[in-house]
Amino acid sequence: MSEGFKKSILREYFESIVIAVILALFIRTFVVQAFKIPTGSMEENLLIGDHLLVNKFVLGPTATSVERKLLPIGTIKRGDVIVFKYPVEPDRDFIKRVIGLPGDTIEVRDKKVYVNGQPLDEPYVHFLQPPSNNSEFHEVTSSDVRENYKPVTVPPNQYFMMGDNRDNSQDSRYWGFLPRENVKGKALLIYWSYEGEREDYQDESAGATIKNLVSVFAHFFTRTRWDRMLHQIH
Secondary structure, X not given: OOHHHHHHHHHHHHHHHHHHHHHHHHHHHHHEEEEEOOOOOOOOOOOOOXXXXXXOOOOOOOOOHHHHHHOOOOXXXXXXXXXXXXXXXXXXXXXXXXXXXXXXXXXXXXXXXXXXXXXXXXXXXXXXXXXXXXXXXXOOOOOOOOOOEEEEEOOOOEEEEEOOEOOOOOOHHHHOOEEHHXXXXXXXXXXXXXXXXXXXXXXXXXXXXXXHHHHHHHHHHHOEOHXXXXXXXX
């Protein structure tokens, strides 16, 4: 085999690897992001240990009007589950459901959400403690924002976000509205779900290390929630 031919083959391999890396970085940066559910704020729709794929392309912020015309950027709708940069600490990613759109008036009465004065149908909602009174006309006395939240109007280009687990969610009731530019993407599906990450073994001896490796491999099968695999998020 000639020296020139070898160099040509090596160059083709190198170029292929570079292209693959660039494509992977492009997909990771602009199209899809993996996200792991770390808390129970979206239960029982999303569980701790669910691993999601987030579509960054469809809701990603655009810098110019040219981008908005050329790219198929979608609109944020009420009920969308989206990942975003936490306004208080932008380095952290949060996941919540869109409840209020720009211009909406949002109110919570006895844990029931009202949008523009009308009760919102929420089949996904979960409570640790059920509402104390389901009447729409009872006197509001509790100052707990989990139960009652005074009417607010969502400003332009911002959103009111809430977790599905209403009694255990740090959301817009506590930190205010979500700016559009903080939105990273829409949650698509669960590609893997793993129940618990218990530290069962602390022994670091050689024999225990082998046992630990076997256990980790076995736990992949026993703790994976197979029924949640490829589950679409609504």
